Amino acid sequence: MIKTFLFDLDGTLIQTTEIIIDTFKITFEKFFPQLKLSESEYSNMLGQTLWKTFEFYADETTNIDEIVQHYRMLSNQKIEEGLHAYPGAVEMLQYLKRKGCKVGVVTSKMRKIATYHLELTGLLPYIDHIIGYEDVTLHKPSPEPILKALTEMNARAKTTVYVGDHENDIIAAKKAGVFACAVTYSARLEEMLSYQPEYVIDELENIKDFI
Numbered sequence: 001m002i003k004t005f006l007f008d009l010d011g012t013l014i015q016t017t018e019i020i021i022d023t024f025k026i027t028f029e030k031f032f033p034q035l036k037l038s039e040s041e042y043s044n045m046l047g048q049t050l051w052k053t054f055e056f057y058a059d060e061t062t063n064i065d066e067i068v069q070h071y072r073m074l075s076n077q078k079i080e081e082g083l084h085a086y087p088g089a090v091e092m093l094q095y096l097k098r099k100g101c102k103v104g105v106v107t108s109k110m111r112k113i114a115t116y117h118l119e120l121t122g123l124l125p126y127i128d129h130i131i132g133y134e135d136v137t138l139h140k141p142s143p144e145p146i147l148k149a150l151t152e153m154n155a156r157a158k159t160t161v162y163v164g165d166h167e168n169d170i171i172a173a174k175k176a177g178v179f180a181c182a183v184t185y186s187a188r189l190e191e192m193l194s195y196q197p198e199y200v201i202d203e204l205e206n207i208k209d210f211i
Contacts, residue, residue, distance in 0.1 A: 002179065002210045004155035005096055006146060008164035009107040009114055011046055013204075014121050015084045017165070017187055020046060023075045024053075031067050032057055043187040047166030049108045049139050085121040086185070088205040093126035095208050102153050104129040106145045106162065111135065129153050141168040143176035150176070161199065161210060167191040181207075 011017040021042050028035055035057060045053045050068045058064060096103050103126060107114045111132030118124040131149045138144040146162055149155070162173035165186035173180035174195065181199035182192040193200070201207065 002101075002159055002161050004102040004104070004150075004153060004160040005207065005210075006104045006106050006149055006160060006162045006178070008162070008166070008169050009105050009109060009117065011165035011186060012163055012169075012183055013085060013089050013105070013123060014117055015086055016079070016117075017046065019075060019078045019083075021187075023071055023078060026074055027067060027071045028057075030070065031062075046187065047108075047140060047168035049133060052139070079117065079120070083117060083120050085123055086204055088203055090122055090126070092204045092207050093123060096211075097126050099211050101211070102128050102155055104131065104149050104153055106131045106140075106149050108133055108139050108145075140166075141171035141175070143172050146172055146176035146178060150178070163201075163207070165192075167195055170195040170197045173197070 007013050010020060024042055024045055028037065050071060051064055054064050054067045093103060105114060105118065105127055109132055111130050111134060114130055114132050115124065118127055129149060129152055131145050133139070136144045136148055150157060150160060157177040161179040161181050162169060162176070163181040163183065164170065165183050166188050170180045170182060170192050179199060180197035181201060182189065182197040184200060184202045186192060199210070
């Protein structure tokens with residue numbers, strides 16, 4: 001029986017995938033105009049920290065902090081225009097809480113930003129714990145964020161599932177010894193399935209079947 005449910009945030013609980021990719025495209029056009037990236041390369045950025053993403057394309061003259069600041073400004077504008085949870089997210093989280101389950105979010109976002117986005121989408125009241133960017137040294141696909149969540153939530157790996165939309169989520173879950181669950185509405189479904197997650201769901205309501 002699964003007793004602890006850990007979730008990625010962007011593209012899993014909240015509908016930020018299009019916002020993130022559009023913001024990356026605008027940012028890259030401004031700071032890396034010579035690059036012509038594929039849709040797959042843009043979708044792969046969904047599973048990285050901002051610094052890791054921009055550092056990959058930067059040279060010694062690049063001011064990464066400036067690029068991150070510009071990205072966040074654009075992203076915040078788009079988010080304030082309208083951010084929504086995925087269908088069924090609130091109902092699913094309410095169900096988990098009624099059943100006495102522990103619920104956490106493990107994300108590469110700064111914890112303050114993640115908390116705000118959960119508040120905007122009405123999900124925050126159902127989240128017991130958040131592990132954000134600043135809480136760990138290594139980030140997904142490292143298992144460190146999930147392992148830290150297990151420790152701080154006093155949860156056991158063998159009764160925990162991590163739900164995500166990127167192959168880095170699946171890799172991190174398996175390294176941490178928890179069950180891995182992929183969502184089919186991901187832009188990286190084929191890549192996730194190649195790592196053989198234990199569970200695959202079409203919508204968040206399917207999470208109820210885990211109990």
